[in-house]
Amino acid sequence: MNLRILLILTFFLTILGESQGQLHFQGTQGSVSNGLAGTGVTLEGIDAIFNNQAGLASIDSFSFIVSTESRFLISDLTNIGIGVALPVGSNGVFGFSAINQGLGDFKEQKIGLAYTRSLFSNFRMGAQFDVLNVTILNFGNRTTGTFELGFMADIGKQFTISGHIFSPVLISITEEENDVNSRIRVGGTYAPSDKIKVHLEIDKWLQNPLSIRGGFEYQATQDIAIRIGISSEPASYSIGLSYNLFNNFSIDGSYGTHPTLGGLPSMSLKSDR
Numbered sequence: 001m002n003l004r005i006l007l008i009l010t011f012f013l014t015i016l017g018e019s020q021g022q023l024h025f026q027g028t029q030g031s032v033s034n035g036l037a038g039t040g041v042t043l044e045g046i047d048a049i050f051n052n053q054a055g056l057a058s059i060d061s062f063s064f065i066v067s068t069e070s071r072f073l074i075s076d077l078t079n080i081g082i083g084v085a086l087p088v089g090s091n092g093v094f095g096f097s098a099i100n101q102g103l104g105d106f107k108e109q110k111i112g113l114a115y116t117r118s119l120f121s122n123f124r125m126g127a128q129f130d131v132l133n134v135t136i137l138n139f140g141n142r143t144t145g146t147f148e149l150g151f152m153a154d155i156g157k158q159f160t161i162s163g164h165i166f167s168p169v170l171i172s173i174t175e176e177e178n179d180v181n182s183r184i185r186v187g188g189t190y191a192p193s194d195k196i197k198v199h200l201e202i203d204k205w206l207q208n209p210l211s212i213r214g215g216f217e218y219q220a221t222q223d224i225a226i227r228i229g230i231s232s233e234p235a236s237y238s239i240g241l242s243y244n245l246f247n248n249f250s251i252d253g254s255y256g257t258h259p260t261l262g263g264l265p266s267m268s269l270k271s272d273r
Helices: 003-015 031-035 045-050 053-058
Strands: 063-070 078-087 093-101 106-120 123-136 140-155 159-166 183-193 196-205 211-219 224-231 236-246 249-258 262-271
Touching: 031 045, 031 063, 031 224, 031 236, 031 249, 031 262, 045 053, 045 063, 045 078, 045 093, 045 262, 053 093, 053 106, 053 123, 053 140, 053 159, 106 140
Parallel strands: none
Antiparallel strands: 063 078, 063 262, 078 093, 093 106, 106 123, 123 140, 140 159, 159 183, 183 196, 196 211, 211 224, 224 236, 236 249, 249 262
16 A cells, blocks of 8 residues: 555544544444434434344334434535335345445445344344445545344343444455454443433444443424433534424434544434334
8 A cells, every 4th residue: 555545544544533544334323323422233213224233123114214424524524324124024124225434535335235133022133244345546446345243132121232243254455454343332222211211332343442332312202302422432422303304204413522523413314114
């Protein structure tokens, strides 16, 4: 890798607060997750398409999501994601997602084909095959594939535990060895009532420090939900708001903060059934 390309790659990864030389293909996790400071492994419905495919099992008709975020208010770090999910009766739910990270000289893209189903009344599993692509100015494109696995299990009526792993095998896409960073997350949700949910998640990228995240959701009215979140490594805070426009078509917005790099606004439009 020549010096110019190395400098571009290092700069991009550094301003994202990630370890140098590693590619994360995180893109957007959706505004609901962003409103919970990145907590996502516990989410169900169409928001699960970007986070933990096992959560798609709750969908009972065609659903879609379009999400965008601007990292640190830098236009070249705008991320865009789309996702659709289609249940096939008792045979589970299929999902498709496409995420583009970055609009400048460096881009990461991930296209995923997911499948999930309920194995038991209280246990769901999901899997996704990913095509990963990196585009760097004067370097060209590199493409490879990997996969993701996730589960969700209900413990009684109030507790749910979840887990997800991204790229469990060591792979490379550029000339750096094992540069696709593997990720494992475990978490849980406590729902003491229909209006309140408390989320907790432990997140570990292979080449990054362990992070602990938590979030609180409150269904203020039938159409309005409010969220707050907090995360370690790096320490960050977030707020989020959802508004149901009509017929399960809703808009989600969030704003997060980074201790040194600035804000992260995001917005999602979705139909979730």
